[in-house]
Amino acid sequence: MSELTITALRFGFLLLLWVLIFSIVSAMRRDLMIGRKAATGVPTARQVRKNPELAEAAPAPVKQQARQLVVTEGPLKGRTIPLAASPILLGRAQEATLVLEDDYASGRHARLFPQGSRWFIEDLGSTNGTYLADQQLTRALPVDLGVPVRIGKTVIELRP
């Protein structure tokens, strides 16, 4: 094979390598705005037409900030804990922020943490599970004001 062809192929291969990289980067371009992914963007009329379930999920009214945690049921009924910026650990363990005296609760049962302007609850692999509005948690979910969170026999709520 001639010298010229080989040189052309050599440079052609380097070009091909960079073509691959630039195609990958341009394929990723769309992802650059995923930072706003969790935001509840308003779907366009066309998207709603294609996916009717988006319509009801659309507008989130401005919420009041949660300021305290109130125990509404269980042995600790009436206890309140002010919510600051730090996460709250719920469970029977002595280290927990809210120490539950409840045989149905695990040592480190669940974790309540602030993110943005909302509080989220996450189950820490408890034996009996954590229920947000009667639904067992499988991942961290936002807790809205007045929605009951059940841990064993204890029910807590966030209040403004």
Next chain:
Amino acid sequence: MTHADTMPKPRRNVELLLLVLALAVSIGANALISIDDQNAFDTDFWFQSSLLAVAALAFHVVLRIRAKYADPVILPLVVALNGLGLAMIHRLDAPGEDTGNNQMRWTLIAMAVAIAVIWLLKDHRILRRFTYISLAVSALLLILPLVPGISAGEILGARVWIRLGPMTFQPGEVAKITLAIFFAGYLSSNRDLIMLAGRKIGPLQFPRFKDMGPMITAWLVSIGVLIFQRDLGSSVLFFGLFIVMIYVATSRISWVVIGLSLILGGGFIASQVFSHVALRIDSWLNAFTEEVFGRSPGGSGQIVEGLFGMASGGLVGTGLGQGRPNLVPFANSDMIIASFGEELGLIGLFAIVMMYLLLFTRGFRAALGTRDAFGKLLACGLSFAVALQCFVVIGGVTRLIPLTGLTTPFLAAGGSSLLANWIIVGLLLMISHTARGPVDTTPMQPGRTPEAQKTPGKPAAAPGNRPGKNATQTLPDAPTEAVKQL
């Protein structure tokens, strides 16, 4: 445009397009290495190329079925890297050597295992159940090469291989995955304790020993075994993984300070106590001294010859198959980056580094997007392990840091490393599938299940049909509880 993310798109067609391009790179590299020979485009070439293409497309089809929303650029990146590695190893084979075909076999095995991981595991959160089992498995894997009978003995100054029939295997490569699983599982359930409890000394907050116990033991086990195995690279890798995961989990800069001071102190002590570490550092600092260059064990000949090779490659390289990278010892494993630097030049080497960088960012993208703490930590840890490995190897070859025996992910010859890295890719793809897939971000309302919000046809569970006492009983339409711990 601002609502582009309201509906997640699978983007599998983009992946297919990029995959074709990646296969063009792999097969093109394979064609170029033998274009000068008489036996260019022989049956071997076509057989290998079609094997790689079929395996990559099979992987793509599996992703279409099982992980529809997985990141579309991870697979093409990895196939391109693996294909480049295969071509270079094949090219470096002396007549009669079989490393290229062996690497091809391991590539197929590794891809099959990664496919099996995606197919059988379905959800990465299941791995959280195996937090402590993975710790035990890691310890076992790290101790195996020291057990007489299974151990393959000391090869090239390190006892890290075991013998499996006719093959040798490096269990430490798999241990980095199981250790990442353990760290992710442990830290995701205990990070608040590690963060909040503890004593403050100066600006740094130290956790209580009780909370740190399992972590310290994990660290001691890995470091201790690695000192006995005399494998410096893996010990840096495990320690870096440990520090990064704890930093990501707690976002305390004090951990990085403690980690870096420990690693510097440990490195200093190791260089005083162990002769092989001292030799490594000497051949890094004084690489161009004549007696260091020619020293028989632990000389700098390998590094310097690699540097000369890259220098002769220059900006655009000598062209694949045109240079003489085989003059460098271990040109197809430890020094494969130098071989690429010689034949593809600075432009080609930067393309390879760029591919690693993109792969790393996609791993972190998956970590940012996924919603469970365990998945976040696991994706961070795994992609960081790949990145650190690249840094240690490429930094060592270019004489930025002392050369240590780690493999270049996906490029270097070596079955265990290939297998472990493909499993990492499988896990990252699975995590990115949950990160990019559809999920309801609406606030939960009483009596409406997440399923009901996603699929409107399904009847919603009536509110209050659930007595609170029998907490162990599950609702028929409750989501499968995958994250429950042991």
